[in-house]
Amino acid sequence: MKSQVVSFLIKCPDQKGLVAKITSFFYDKGFNILSSQQYVNSIENKYFMRIRLNADGTNISKEALEKSFLELAAPLHIDWSVNYGDKKQNVAIMVSHTSHNLYDLLERSKEGRLDCNVKMIISNHDKLRYIAEMFNIPFYYLPVTKETKLEQEAQVKDLLDSNAIDLVIMARYMQILSADFINHYPEKIINIHHSFLPAFQGANPYRKAYERGVKLIGATAHYATVDLDEGPIIEQDVKPVTHESTPTTLKRIGADIEKLVLARAVKNHLNHQIIVSGNRAIVFPEAGE
The missing domain is CATH 3.30.70.260 (ACT domain)
Structure with a gap:
């Protein structure tokens, strides 16, 4: 062997x-x-x-x-x-508007801190194309509306399958994936979001958190399932905040936590450290690799 x-x-x-x-x-x-x-x-x-x-x-x-x-x-x-550790996994990153997770993942991949091949970036907006060009990664702009959702998802699946993608990372891709799409890639889609859920859903969650006077903010990375934002949790982290925090500072701190949590979750998956059991993820720590 x-x-x-x-x-x-x-x-x-x-x-x-x-x-x-x-x-x-x-x-x-x-x-x-x-x-x-x-x-x-x-x-x-x-x-x-x-x-x-x-x-x-x-x-x-x-x-x-x-x-x-x-x-x-x-x-x-x-x-x-x-x-067998004899091939790097092929990864696709899906994004919408925000760039912090995308930058972080591409930098870690380029530096060898994530053992994978980032084969493509897929977005429903053209805003972040310049980042893909900076890292010389193919960028696919696939806009989507309520009426074109199934057609757009079919295009995405064709891209993923034709490029033998092993892992899909939703780096703040602000679209709800259909059950058909998710079931096509079981335990192969990782999502990241703020850890307030199910509280403060929708737009401006940090403004809502500020208005509520929260004392902890954080992020959750999990496998995507048909139950929205309720899949097996891979990584989480939190940071204490105070009454002096503004919506802007809460959002900045939240973005920093998101980057670390998502990177750890992706690394755990790439390193073959996760066993999914029902709706729980058993995540073994690195063992001297």
Whole structure:
């Protein structure tokens, strides 16, 4: 096997002997275990594992490894995925008016802090084209109205599928995606928004937060689902504010938090650190990668 580091994400009903069976399997195949992270949800009786392996020196092929692991997984009712770390994921960023998340993601990608290929930027406005040109990223302006929504989404899907996009990042794309669109990319769309929701919905949330006198503001990054802004949460963060904060300063602080939260969520996804279970995301921390 050419790839040196292989990682498995595993979830299944909790049961005796899981760790021994799984680690023995990889030992018998010649792998060295670099890290093994586990979590047991005793309320739901579910077991989760992220295991990273050094494949250096093994002679087994990817096909043989997966076939053999499936034989172990089936009787244990293991749901699993494997990442060989031998290719960068292709990413599309969707935006509308605001630029802070877009700038941040492109800068991190260019500097190698996000291990991905940003293949395109898609927007329902032409306002941020200049940023795409600065980073030499293809920009697609696809305006949308209530009457043209399905047609525009079909154009977006054609772009994503024809470019083999692995992850879609909604970097403040201010349009509600249809259920058909979201279901076409399950657990492959990450959205970011302020953490007030479900309070202060709609326009000018920071003005509304100021009027309410909030003492905490923050951001939430989650997988998009058909339930608007209620998908599995990947990352969140908050910062205390005071009565002296104005709507302008609240918005600025909120934008800074958004950048960090979205970047962490994207990195967790790209690094194969997340297992979705129902409407919860189990996010394993980096383990020496």
